[in-house]
């Protein structure tokens with residue numbers, strides 16, 4: 001499916017495992033994960049040149065509810081991934097990803113600098129296509 005990412009990584013969820021939620025995507029959602037990987041995850045990983053961890057990719061309805069995701073979240077359709085760099089330099093990674101997208105005229109719906117939660121974690125949310133199929137190119141920060 002991809003040079004750098006396994007489908008498993010885009011489906012696996014610690015939360016789903018803990019809550020015994022079956023987070024298996026259907027065919028359409030797997031196809032969306034493939035498109036997301038081909039257009040964003042692989043080329044961004046290649047450009048960044050160092051490991052990237054996907055903390056959340058596809059989310060079924062019950063998993064999305066359990067993590068407090070928006071009811072229109074692109075994660076529900078397999079069109080979003082939350083990314084953080086293995087080297088821990090999150091600010092640098094997010095700045096790099098935004099510049100990479102601009103320089104290469106990458107089409108996307110949202111890139112969100114997200115942080116929060118009890119663990120104080122920090123990650124980049126990348127989403128392709130909103131519910132209406134638009135690529136709005138929105139960039140913003142969000143504290144949860």
Ligand SMILES: [Zn+2]
Pocket residue numbers: 056075080081082125126
């Ligand atoms: Zn996200």
